[in-house]
Amino acid sequence: MTGTPVQPVLVTGATGRVGRAVVAQLLAAGVPVRALTRRPDAAGLPAAVEVVAGDLTVPDSLDAALQGVEAVFLLWTAPPDTAPAVVERLASHARRVVFLSSPHKTPHPFFQQPNPMARFHAHVERLIAAAGLESTIIRPGMFASNAQFWWAPAIRDGDVVRWPYGAAETAPIDERDIAAVAARALYEEGHTGGDYVLTGPESLSQAEQVSVIGVALGRQIRFEELSPEEFRRETAGRWPGPVVDMLLAAWGATIGRPAFVTSTVADVVGSPPRTFRQWAADHADAFRSG
């Protein structure tokens, strides 16, 4: 590998789905990792990782984590207000940032629906550009692991997934593939200015994804179509309304079209992204009861 940093890479979101995989990829490449978390005691990260306390909503709390850091993996699920102060702080310590955004510039109807998260991502991208940081923007589409969050409870309890827009096609991407691209952008030269839309290798309808999980489990799982209104009622009080609106709009807009699929993971990493079948086989236990 070229230009492997000896200074630690700071990974934000290091205890989450993508961040954990970024940490693993950096360690595998021999890159020293510093991980940011609000709760170091609960981080559960490998011993080789330097775990530091910090909170993106409290910019002052980041100074210790940023000492001696050249590159930062930035992932933001926190409330938005402190983003300008945090990006300013990153720029005063680090040279390079890899930001986890979304494909909001991609002209496919799935990505062009009202989406407050995408608006925030665009805002952070503008802050990064204005701060003069060298940047790589990573834009994954639908995460494969959403399937676990969405469908594992129903599949653990029975043989039916009740869900809207069974025919809506997405190209779920495995978090390990998002992380592989992010890690390269952090430790290899040549990714400054990179704007990488990342997808899984194939377009699959939501009903097909449920059936792929069934194959991994050796069981038949039935997909029962819900109307958007039924889905709103079923998620009321459990899911934030704006998230439900965002998903329904995106699924509804993509009906009748294949998902947008890119070759970017293979182009950057040198091997094709994992299939949803592979993801389901590797995560089958999460869908098993007990």
Ligand SMILES: NC(=O)c1ccc[n+]([C@@H]2O[C@H](COP(=O)([O-])OP(=O)(O)OC[C@H]3O[C@@H](n4cnc5c(N)ncnc54)[C@H](OP(=O)(O)O)[C@@H]3O)[C@@H](O)[C@H]2O)c1
């Ligand atoms: N799901 C999708 O299909 C999809 C598609 C495209 C883009 N995205 C984007 O992906 C990101 C989510 O990634 P993920 O699923 O890996 O996240 P996740 O599993 O939900 O983990 C969230 C991480 O953020 C950290 N965090 C939360 N609040 C924080 C704060 N105030 N200060 C510091 N750290 C904080 C948490 O760390 P601690 O709790 O340890 O502090 C945790 O590591 C979002 O930006 C989302 O918009 C998602």
